[in-house]
Amino acid sequence: MLNRMEQDVFKEIGNIGAAHAATALSTLLGQPVDIEVPSADLQPFSTIIDRVGGAEAYTAGALLRFTGDIKASLLFLMPLPDAEKLISQLMHQPFHFFSDQHQMGVSAWEEIGNILIGAYARSISDWLDLSVHVTVPASAFDMVGAILEVALLESTKFGNMAVYIDTRLSSLGNDLNGHLLLLPEADAFATVFNRLGVDVDG
């Protein structure tokens, strides 16, 4: 989908974002957290849904919007059991969604999402030299297909694709899967690729 150079740029954006995010998350959790970025590429939603486990996979999502030089959304997804492990670490007790403690977990997840996505957002704005402001995150805990529909609406004019940055978190022996989607609105893809020196029509 993207050429090698573009993939490398998004992987580098992912790596730098991951490094910022790992530092911030380690501080929040009081425990070391490592984040790796195995791959980054432009992917169709159908592929992303498969990678995340199919339309019905239970998933925690955090969504944050950029405004400024580009309008875009960043959506961070994590399988529900992985998100529960991460929140359990933060709360120092076993946590499950849809239990009595649901609301506490939602706040914790939004804080984690804020830190993670905020770190990636800074990395993107630094790399592409864009001035952006980010909103507070919103969250959803549901089937990933349903969560992704929000994203689809934004990107529907760009052939149903998003920049997909695969992430692996490890902390205290837990290996957690994360999926970060960069979803530029309408014409923002052109801005992003112009900054990379890529001719989108060519």
Next chain:
Amino acid sequence: MDEVIRIGIAEYAVSRKPVVLRTAGLGSCVGVIIYDQERGLSSMAHVMLPDSAISRNITVEVGKFADTAVTELVRRLRQGGAVRLRAKIAGGAQMFQFKYEHESMRIGERNIAAVKTALQQAKIPLVAEDVGGTNGRTIEFHSDSGRLVIRTVNVGTLEI
């Protein structure tokens, strides 16, 4: 067990034999079922957006928009010999609650309204619905009985 036909986002299917029509992970999208039970004709669309007029593409994806999807399902069903059509709908949730209003965040409501308008214009009675709320839905329509089974992550299973 009848054959299961899976319908993806913005897709649709029409069947003349007993089937289970299934679409998974409906969020703000609306699943539209139009059927003639007496004549064994059934159809489902996974509608994503209210109005095809906003499409920039020259070739409109028929199943994607409320207006084009309803028109096409009705046309295909009537072509197949349908007489007494009825409809059931499910979906149109608001998956993310933002602190401020953003137009696309209310897309679920707009999808529901657009589907209902299109059904009214086609004079098809809406006999059952499970719409809105904040939960994703997986739906299965059993064409032999006319049952629509709706599954959610945390509010259980419902039949309409």
